Each structure stands twice: as structure tokens, then as C-alpha cells.
Amino acid sequence: MKQSSVILLLFALLCSFAQAQVLPFRTYSxxxxxxxxxxxxxxxxxxxxxWVATSYGLNRFDGIQFKNYYTEEGLLDNRVTALYEDHNNQLWIGTESGVNVLRSDSIHTPQALRPLQSSTVLAIYQDQLNDYWFATDGEGVWHWDQSRNLTQYREVNGLGGDRVRDIVEDDRGVLWFATREGLTKLEGGNFRTFTTEDGLADNRLRDLALTSDGLLWVATRGGLCRVKEDDIHCYSEDDGLVNNRIQSISVTESDGLWLGTEEGGSFFEDEHFTNYAIEEGLANNIIQATQYDREGNIWFGTFGGGISLFLGSGFKNYTVEEGLPNNVVTAITEDPSGSHWISTYGGGITRIDSSGSATTYNSENGLVDNKVYTLDSDGEGRLFIGTRWGLSIFDGHQFVNFDEEELPYRKIRALHQSRQEPGNWWLGTYGEGVLKYDGNRFEQLTEEDSLANNTVMAVEEMEDGSVWLATYGGVSRLRDGKFTNYTIQDGLPNNGVLDILKDKAGNLWFATFGGLAQFNNNGTFETITAADGLPDEVCYFIEQDDRGIFWIGTNRGIVRFDYGAYSSGQNSKEVPAFKLITQDQGLVANEMNAGASYEDSNGTLWFGSVGGVTQFDPTKEKVNRAAPKVHIENITVSGESIGVKPDLEVGSDNHNITFTFIGINFTAPHQVEYRYRLKNSGEGWQRTTERSVRYPALMAGDYTFEVMAQNNDGQLSAQKAEISFTVLAPFWLRWWFFILLLVVISGVIAFIYNYYRVRKMVDIERMRVRIASDLHDDVGSALTEIALQSDFLQTMDVDDPLQESIRQIGNQSRKIVSSLDDIVWSIDARNDTLGDLTDRMQDHVNSVLPEKEVTYQFEGNMEEKLQVSLKENLYLIFKEAINNIAKHSNADKVEVALSTNGRGFSLRVRDNGSSAKNERKSGQGLRNMKMRSNRIGADITFNNSEGFEVRVEHAG
Structure with missing residues (x-):
């Protein structure tokens, strides 16, 4: 065994930073x-x-993207200085050159407010009477009442100063004005101004805010002041305020105050200030505006740094910028002094003490290798460090390393101090099994000893003395010197096991490449995978906080897992069973590292990732109960944007429709889930995390697209956004086309029918002319010749009986010729017009009644053609009537009237004969006329009053 000393004087050369953590600020610029x-x-x-007012344009932000407005869109000036939403949800925009108002995404300029165009408007307010007030930079305030009267108030009218920064109204209807010369209130039509003589910290005021308890808070250049019934109390840097020059105030739902100053932000609650500046992650210390949003987040508008969103102090991050030597964090532990140790792959180990200072140790200080896999504290102040090149033990002063003879198994991946035998350690290795170290020697167990796999990622020990090992071949349990292995066949979701956790209830959990598994007492596993709602299958580690909530490291972030809600089959009241925490909410990075998690003595969780380490306090976990406001942003048809408008119609050749929508959520904008459906398409509610839906081939019809949004805490929007539209059918499927087609087909059929009908009529007419000609030329000539022959025979000397027969033959032949002449005339197609009929009628009257006075009245189109049967029967009725007059009437006047109107006709024949004579007008002739009128569907009447009248009528 060899030892390496660490010279403490080198500590001055090591990285050491005070307050070396970054809070979750998200900046947009x-x-x-x-x-x-x-x-x-x-x-x-x-x-x-x-809405963000900048010195060059107005911006609307939905959590994903900005929409910009400039003078081209209607702004009076690109320098936007104030924003306000009135009681009708209209956005008022104060600029350097007057006031605009935004309605339905269009910017307008009220004509009545044109006088303000020479003013820089710094604040806008609508009071309880619905009157508007406009604060300006140098021209006092303007009052626009409901009668559309515009009145200006300046210092000469009682205002504290002409440069006015803000306006508010308290619950008593008192208006307060923040001026550069003090605080002015307008009550009962009278102005009163408060200054430093009344207790203000400074007369130069920037912002005003009211809390629910009726207190007025004033941002001054000398600190924060509280006004209560004209009593003023102020707070300054001496009380903990980050800077006295306060520029903005925002109030939380619990009446906490967020303050924007020229040296950072401050949160004031319970008489205590908590300060935030660039060191904590703020983009810029000069804060000109603040906004507390409906999700409980605070926004800072800065001078030159854009806008920063602060998500709360639950997360703190450490990276190379805060003192880590490397961002790839592999393990975290805590020593008895309360300091935290961070191991990195390539940078050695780093100690973060209670003050937040970071100190790094590496191979130059005696560490066996800078590529560290794991580390753990033995509770006595010694630190065991597993590296790529062996094991190091650090006692706070020096490192103890092992040579290859003592420890030939170099890649130490997991460390665990035995609870049953505190002097013993279990060491998991990459590819060389598990080692048991008793302080003197190492004992190796491998696959040859029935270990599931020689790569051991984690070790856990149970009260019964069994040791559980997470390997790349499954889970191994060592009890009484024997291994029992569990794999996919036994219920594991994947054989690649990365971490083991013994939860608060004593149950074992395993994090694998394929999900989670809980080991049951009956020897089975309960698996939890992506199919069960787990956001990612690759689980690098698993921890449990003091509330029983599990935290799982994945490639997509940290998964918050509420097993109680999951096992009951229902989401919890506040959050769903699974919730994904990402960089959006404050993680330093989304991709975690295997086994890189730790719960310290305070219940704080630490997560190691490829981008640094995150410290998380579960007691400060935020639940976003504000459901997203959902909007349909745009509609695209065949790649062309058509906007969102009512009564939308889509052409028959543009069935490719895309709807773009947004559920506004600032806490986790990329984790909003959408539910949508297209009514009348046959589909039900669908889910997506995309912000657009495309329908490539809609049939013609009426549709309504509906969408709702749900945030990552399970809050679903109460109202859905919807748009109705019509997909027009192709012209060949529209109703008017069917009618047109029917008309065309009917026209064609009619044309064909008429063509053949006319052609047939022409043929018939030709045939009629031929028959008439044949009858006239052949039969008529023959009969005429018979009549002439009979006349010749009568001149000869014959017997009287024969003479009479010859005479009868001649008379009958002439009678037949006369009848034949009528038939020929009827058949001949050249005699079909109304004019031909009237001519024939006149000819007959002239031949039968040559000595009587006859008047004619003919009405109608003389060129109108009559049907053969109508012409024939009408003429024969007329002829019979004239013959009756000739035979039976003593009349000397006859009236003949015939009229047609294209549909019906009326024939009237009247004489002035005496009644005695008219009594003989009966018999076969009248019956023949009735018969012929029935043939043509006409009504016939006889009137023998003052002569005799025959009337034939057909209504048509």
C-alpha cells in the first residue's frame, strides 16, 4: 500500500467559489x-x-415563440413604454408618441387621444368609473372620461409633479399617482402630495402596488415604502434590500412582493428580503419591470438582458461555471460535517461546503484517477472513491491508493458499506464481478460463482443480511454464500440493471434500461414501463423523498413518480402519477448519469447529469394549478396560411388542412399535452404533444376542430378552442352541378325525343300530303269521272227506273267527292294552321250561306299549327252548325267567332233565326257535334234563346 500526501497550501490554487449555485432562471432575449x-x-x-414592451417594438410571448409588432403594424412609436389591459380585455399600449389600443390582434389609435401623441406615456389605468388615466413623462396626467372628454392635470393643478410613473386606485376609490416629486393622491376631487417630509424614503417614485390587506406599496429611489392610512414606513438596504433604487413591484397571491431594482431582484415577505442577482442566474441586474404570472412564476424585464423567468428556489445547479471541474457528474455523497462531495468523470472530486464554496481534488492532489465512477462516506470522515484506475480513500488530508498487486480489479463502479459489518465494503466493478473488502484484503465473486454478470452497477443490503447486486445480466441476491439470480424470465423489464433502492417501507426497487421493477415478498416483480405511463424506459437511478415520492433519472429528465396514485389507478388530486421534470423547470440538464443520485441528511435530493449537478428541495416543489389557456393560432391550407376566421370555407382542391395551436404554459411549455378532435370526421378525442395537427384528405362537409391543453401537473384547460369550417365538394359533387347535369341530360333526352318526334312528324306530314294527293288525284278524279259519266248517261234515252239510278249515282258521287274534299283537306299537312282552318270555314260559309249576312271574329296566332284531330273535328262541328243554319233556320245574320290562346280554344256560331224555326234544330246533327266535341275533350253547349247558338270551349 502506498500513500500520497496532499499539501494543504495548494488549496489556494483550487477552485473555490462562494454561493456557487445557480437557480433556475430561464432567459429570453x-x-x-x-x-x-x-x-x-x-x-x-x-x-x-x-406582453413585453421594449425600446424597439411590442412583443407577444406564448411560452414558445414571440410575435413582434412595430410601427408597420400600427404602433405610433417603436419605443413602447407602458402596457395595460382594461375591463374589456383590451390591451392599451403607451409609447413615446402617444397611445394605441389592440383589438382582435389589430392595433388602433383612438382619435380622441391624438393630443397625447406629443407625450411619452409611462402608465395607463382604468378606474372604477371606467374612466381612463394616462401618466406622461413631463406633461402630468390626462383624464379621459365616459363622455369622451379629455382633461389634463399638471403640477399647477395640484399634482405632485409633471413626470408621473404609475397610477393605482385603492378599494375606497382613491387614486394614487407616483411622480418624480412625491406621492399624490386624488380623493374627493382634491389632490394631496406626500414627500420625504411625510416619511417617504425618496421623492423620486417609480412604481405602486396594492396588497389585499389594503396596504399601498411604493417603489422609490431610496427603498420600499408602505403606506397605511397616510402613515408611511420604509425599508432599505439596511433591512436586507438588495438595492434602494426600486423600479418595479409585483404582488403574489399571498401578498408577497417581488421587487425589481438596479442591482437585482428582491422578494419581500414576513418582513424579510431574499435577494437574487447575476450570481444566482439572473440575466442582468438592472430590472425595469416585473410580472407575477398566473402560474406563480416571476418575470423580470431587464435593461439589456431581455426577460428572465424565475421558477422558484427549489432547484440549485452547479456546473463548471460554479466551480465544478467537469460537468459529467457520476456520484454524490455527504460527509459527517455536512459537506457534499461531487465526483466527475475526468475532473476528480469536488467538495461543496455549507457556505456553497467549491473545492476540487484531482490526481495532482493524490487521487488515483480523475475519471471517477462513484464515491461514498463511511461516517467517520473517510471518503471511498471508485475510479477507472482503482480505489482511493481520502481522510481529509491525504489519499490512500492501492497498487495493482493489492487491487488488480481497477474499474470500481459501485460502493456500499455493509450495515451488518460496518468495517466491510462491497465494491462493484466493470467486468470483474463484485469485491468484498474487509480493510485488509479483497475477495472477488464473479460469474464463475454464479453471479448474474460481472458488471455490477449498484449494491444494496437488507436486514436479513442478504446483499442485492444490480448487474448487466439481471439482479443477483447473495445470501448465505449463495447467489439467486433474477432476469427477464422472472419479471424484470430488462436485464440491464443500473440502480437499486430500498424504499422507506423496506421494499426493493430496481432501475433498468427498460423501466422500473419492485420486488415483492412472494418473489415476483411488479414492472412499470413506458406502457404504464413512465415517460422514458431508460432509468439511470431511483430515489425516494421523505414524503414517499420516487424520483427517477432518465435521458429526458427526472421523473416524479407517485406510486400511491399509480397503484390506486387514479391520479392524485394535485399531480398525475408521472410527472417529467426537465430543464424547463430548473434541471441543469436532461440526460442523467447511472447511479448519480443522493438524498442528504436534510432530505434534499441531488441529481447528477452530463451537464452538472442539481440540488432539489422536495419541500419547495411547485404544483402548477393554472390550466393552460388554449388558442388556435393559425390554419394552413395546402401550405398557405389563411388565418383564423369564422365561416371558413376550403375549396375542393385544398383538402390538406393543418391547424396550429398553443396551450400557454410558461413553467413547462414543451410538456403541454393536447387533446383534440375533428367533429363530423368520425374520430374521437386524440392526444398529442405536438402543436399542430394535419388532416390530409378530408371529405366534403361541415367540420368543427376542437382542442384542449393540459399542463405537466395534469391541469386541463376548462374551455376548449374551436373553429368551424366547411370543406367544399368538387363542382361535380355540388347540388347545383347535379341540377345542371339533370337539366343537361333532360335537354339531351328532350332534344333526342324532339328530334325523332319532329322527324316522325315530318314523315307523317309527308305521308299525309302524299295520301291527300293520292286521294285527290286518284279517288277524287275517279269519283268525278263517275259523276260526269252519270250526267252523260242521263242525256241518253233510257228507261225511267234506270234514269233514276243513274241520277242517284251521280248525286252520290258528288256527295262523296264533297266529303272526300273535306277529308283530303284534313289530311293534308299543308292545311294545319289556324289560318287554314278559318279560310276553310269562310269558304264553306260562302258556299252554303251566300245570301246571309255573316260576321267573323277570329283571334289568335294564324300561324299556329293545330292537331289533325282538333282541326278536323272542330271544322266538322262548325260545318254541321252552318249546315243546320242553312237547312233549318230562317236567320239572315250569322256570327262566327273562333279564338285560341295556345292552350285552349273557343268556337261560337250564332244565328238570329226565329224560335219556331229553331225547334227543328235537333236530331242527328246535334248528336254528331257532341260526339266530335268529346273526341277533342271540349265542352259543347246549345242555346236557343233569341236564335240558336253553338258554343264549343276547351280551357287547355
Whole structure:
């Protein structure tokens, strides 16, 4: 055995830093999208957005990205100096050149406030009467009442000074003004100003705030002042304030005060100040604005450092910047003095004392190797250190190292002091089994002794004396000199076991490459994997705090595991069974290291990672009960942004729709989970951690997209964001196209039908003309010839009986010729018009009634064609009526009227014959007229009053 002395004088050369821890500040500046790093004001609106007023532009922040507004978007000036949300949730913007108001994401300039455009507006306030007040830098305050009257108040009117920085109103309706010349209150129409003579620390005021107990707090250039019923009490650096020059005040829900000063931030509660500056992780010490958000976080707007979000003091981080020699932390332990020791892979070991100072020891000081795997304290002040090149024991003064003959097994990966035999140690190695060290010699146990695997990552001992070993081949239990091995076949989620924990109840837990496993008394394992909700399968270590909550190191961060909530099958009231803690919440890095965890004597947990070490106080754990405000940010159709607007319609050729949304959460913005659905698409509620959803092929129809957001503490947004839209059908599937198609098809059918109908009608007309011609030329000529022959025979000397027969033949032939003439006229297609009918009617009247006075009244389109049956029957009815007049009437006047309207017709034939004569107008002729009127569907009436009238009507 050889010993190496450490010269204490070298300590001065070692890294030593006071208060060497970094708190979880998250900073956003120009490189993150902020328009400018000089921040003048901060506000969180009712929709959850954080608004940042800078010296070059206005910014809206949703936890992920910034949206910038400049003069191009409507600002009166790019230097934004004040922000305020009124009772109607409108955002008012004070600039160096007047006031703007933002409505529906559009910036407007109220015309009535144009007089303020020559003023730098430093504060805006709406009082209980809904009147607006505008504080300016040098022109006092402007009052804009409900009657839209604008009134200016200056120092000459009683205001303390013309440079006014802030305005508030207390619950009694008293207005308070922070001026550069003191604190002014407006009560009952009267001004009164308080100065240093009344107890103020300084007359130069910057900000005002009211707490729920009615106290008014004043930020001055000389400290913090409290005003209660005109009594003023002040606090300064002598009371613990970080700096007297206070520029901003924000109030927490418990009436704590966050103060922004020119030397950092202070939190004031219970008459005590806690201060934060660059040394604790703040981006810049000059703080010009503060904002306490709805999640319980405090924001600092700085002069040149952008905005910093402080997540609380539960996490403290140590890296190379705070004194660590290396950021790859492999193990943590605590010595009896309360100092913490950190081992790093490549930098040796570092001691962090109770003051936060860090001191590093490495191979130059006697450590056997700087690449340290593990370390542990024996309770007597000695530190056992397992390295890549053997074991070192440090007693606070010197290192004791072992040569290769004494300890040929060099890679010491795990250390455990026996509880049953405190003088004995168990050493797990990389690839060479487990070693038992009794202070004098090393005893090796390997796979040849039935060890599951020669790489041993962790060792734990139970009260029954059994020793449990985490190996790369499963879990080995050594009891009574014999090994019992457990692998995947026995219920382990993975054979690569990295850590062992004996919990507060005495149960064994194993962290593996495939999840967690709890060993039950019946010899079985309860596995907990990603399928059960574990955020990551690779579990590097497992710890349990004093409340019974488990903390698991993974590649994605630390998993908070509430086994009680998990085993009951329900989430706990405050948080879900699994909760992922990442850099967002304050970890120094997300990727942990195997076995690099420790619970110290105060119940504080330490987590080692590839980026440093994190100290976590579970008693300061924050639960974010503020559910995210969810908004649909944008809609993209076929790659083109169309914004979010009502009554949205998407064309038939643009079915690729993407919805972008955000659940505003600042504590863990990248761990917000979304639930969404598309109503009328057939899908139910879906889950995603992405902030957009794409629907590539929606059918035509009406849809509503709905989305809700849930934070990492299980709080689900009470209201969902939704947008309704219509996907239009292709034109060939729209109703008007079907109607058009039906019309076209009907038109084609009608065209074809009419074409063939007309063609058939033409053929029929041709046939009618041919038949008429044949009847006229052949039959008519033959009958005429018979009539002429009968006339010739009558001139000859024949017997009287024969003479009579010949005469009858001639008369019958002429009668047939006359009837045939009517038939030929009816059949002939060239006689189908209304004009042809009236001409025929006149010809017949002239031939039958040549001596009577006849009047005609014809109405209608003379070129209108009539159906053959209508023309024939109508003419024959008319002919019969005229023949009756000729045979039976003594009339000397006859009226003939015929009218058509394209649908129906009316025929009237009237004579003025005497009633005695008209009584003979009956018999076969009237029956024939009735029969013919029935054929054409017409009504026929006879009227023998004052003559005789035949009326034939068809309504059409």
C-alpha cells in the first residue's frame, strides 16, 4: 500500500467559489425572438399571453415563440413604454408618441387621444368609473372620461409633479399617482402630495402596488415604502434590500412582493428580503419591470438582458461555471460535517461546503484517477472513491491508493458499506464481478460463482443480511454464500440493471434500461414501463423523498413518480402519477448519469447529469394549478396560411388542412399535452404533444376542430378552442352541378325525343300530303269521272227506273267527292294552321250561306299549327252548325267567332233565326257535334234563346 500526501497550501490554487449555485432562471432575449433586449414593461393578459414592451417594438410571448409588432403594424412609436389591459380585455399600449389600443390582434389609435401623441406615456389605468388615466413623462396626467372628454392635470393643478410613473386606485376609490416629486393622491376631487417630509424614503417614485390587506406599496429611489392610512414606513438596504433604487413591484397571491431594482431582484415577505442577482442566474441586474404570472412564476424585464423567468428556489445547479471541474457528474455523497462531495468523470472530486464554496481534488492532489465512477462516506470522515484506475480513500488530508498487486480489479463502479459489518465494503466493478473488502484484503465473486454478470452497477443490503447486486445480466441476491439470480424470465423489464433502492417501507426497487421493477415478498416483480405511463424506459437511478415520492433519472429528465396514485389507478388530486421534470423547470440538464443520485441528511435530493449537478428541495416543489389557456393560432391550407376566421370555407382542391395551436404554459411549455378532435370526421378525442395537427384528405362537409391543453401537473384547460369550417365538394359533387347535369341530360333526352318526334312528324306530314294527293288525284278524279259519266248517261234515252239510278249515282258521287274534299283537306299537312282552318270555314260559309249576312271574329296566332284531330273535328262541328243554319233556320245574320290562346280554344256560331224555326234544330246533327266535341275533350253547349247558338270551349 502506498500513500500520497496532499499539501494543504495548494488549496489556494483550487477552485473555490462562494454561493456557487445557480437557480433556475430561464432567459429570453433577441436570439429567442424578442425584438429588443431593453424591456420597459411586462403584462400577462386574460388570454394567458405575456406582453413585453421594449425600446424597439411590442412583443407577444406564448411560452414558445414571440410575435413582434412595430410601427408597420400600427404602433405610433417603436419605443413602447407602458402596457395595460382594461375591463374589456383590451390591451392599451403607451409609447413615446402617444397611445394605441389592440383589438382582435389589430392595433388602433383612438382619435380622441391624438393630443397625447406629443407625450411619452409611462402608465395607463382604468378606474372604477371606467374612466381612463394616462401618466406622461413631463406633461402630468390626462383624464379621459365616459363622455369622451379629455382633461389634463399638471403640477399647477395640484399634482405632485409633471413626470408621473404609475397610477393605482385603492378599494375606497382613491387614486394614487407616483411622480418624480412625491406621492399624490386624488380623493374627493382634491389632490394631496406626500414627500420625504411625510416619511417617504425618496421623492423620486417609480412604481405602486396594492396588497389585499389594503396596504399601498411604493417603489422609490431610496427603498420600499408602505403606506397605511397616510402613515408611511420604509425599508432599505439596511433591512436586507438588495438595492434602494426600486423600479418595479409585483404582488403574489399571498401578498408577497417581488421587487425589481438596479442591482437585482428582491422578494419581500414576513418582513424579510431574499435577494437574487447575476450570481444566482439572473440575466442582468438592472430590472425595469416585473410580472407575477398566473402560474406563480416571476418575470423580470431587464435593461439589456431581455426577460428572465424565475421558477422558484427549489432547484440549485452547479456546473463548471460554479466551480465544478467537469460537468459529467457520476456520484454524490455527504460527509459527517455536512459537506457534499461531487465526483466527475475526468475532473476528480469536488467538495461543496455549507457556505456553497467549491473545492476540487484531482490526481495532482493524490487521487488515483480523475475519471471517477462513484464515491461514498463511511461516517467517520473517510471518503471511498471508485475510479477507472482503482480505489482511493481520502481522510481529509491525504489519499490512500492501492497498487495493482493489492487491487488488480481497477474499474470500481459501485460502493456500499455493509450495515451488518460496518468495517466491510462491497465494491462493484466493470467486468470483474463484485469485491468484498474487509480493510485488509479483497475477495472477488464473479460469474464463475454464479453471479448474474460481472458488471455490477449498484449494491444494496437488507436486514436479513442478504446483499442485492444490480448487474448487466439481471439482479443477483447473495445470501448465505449463495447467489439467486433474477432476469427477464422472472419479471424484470430488462436485464440491464443500473440502480437499486430500498424504499422507506423496506421494499426493493430496481432501475433498468427498460423501466422500473419492485420486488415483492412472494418473489415476483411488479414492472412499470413506458406502457404504464413512465415517460422514458431508460432509468439511470431511483430515489425516494421523505414524503414517499420516487424520483427517477432518465435521458429526458427526472421523473416524479407517485406510486400511491399509480397503484390506486387514479391520479392524485394535485399531480398525475408521472410527472417529467426537465430543464424547463430548473434541471441543469436532461440526460442523467447511472447511479448519480443522493438524498442528504436534510432530505434534499441531488441529481447528477452530463451537464452538472442539481440540488432539489422536495419541500419547495411547485404544483402548477393554472390550466393552460388554449388558442388556435393559425390554419394552413395546402401550405398557405389563411388565418383564423369564422365561416371558413376550403375549396375542393385544398383538402390538406393543418391547424396550429398553443396551450400557454410558461413553467413547462414543451410538456403541454393536447387533446383534440375533428367533429363530423368520425374520430374521437386524440392526444398529442405536438402543436399542430394535419388532416390530409378530408371529405366534403361541415367540420368543427376542437382542442384542449393540459399542463405537466395534469391541469386541463376548462374551455376548449374551436373553429368551424366547411370543406367544399368538387363542382361535380355540388347540388347545383347535379341540377345542371339533370337539366343537361333532360335537354339531351328532350332534344333526342324532339328530334325523332319532329322527324316522325315530318314523315307523317309527308305521308299525309302524299295520301291527300293520292286521294285527290286518284279517288277524287275517279269519283268525278263517275259523276260526269252519270250526267252523260242521263242525256241518253233510257228507261225511267234506270234514269233514276243513274241520277242517284251521280248525286252520290258528288256527295262523296264533297266529303272526300273535306277529308283530303284534313289530311293534308299543308292545311294545319289556324289560318287554314278559318279560310276553310269562310269558304264553306260562302258556299252554303251566300245570301246571309255573316260576321267573323277570329283571334289568335294564324300561324299556329293545330292537331289533325282538333282541326278536323272542330271544322266538322262548325260545318254541321252552318249546315243546320242553312237547312233549318230562317236567320239572315250569322256570327262566327273562333279564338285560341295556345292552350285552349273557343268556337261560337250564332244565328238570329226565329224560335219556331229553331225547334227543328235537333236530331242527328246535334248528336254528331257532341260526339266530335268529346273526341277533342271540349265542352259543347246549345242555346236557343233569341236564335240558336253553338258554343264549343276547351280551357287547355
Amino acid at each position: 433577441i436570439e429567442h425572438g424578442l425584438s429588443e433586449s431593453v424591456v420597459n414593461d411586462l403584462i400577462q393578459d386574460s388570454e394567458g399571453y405575456l
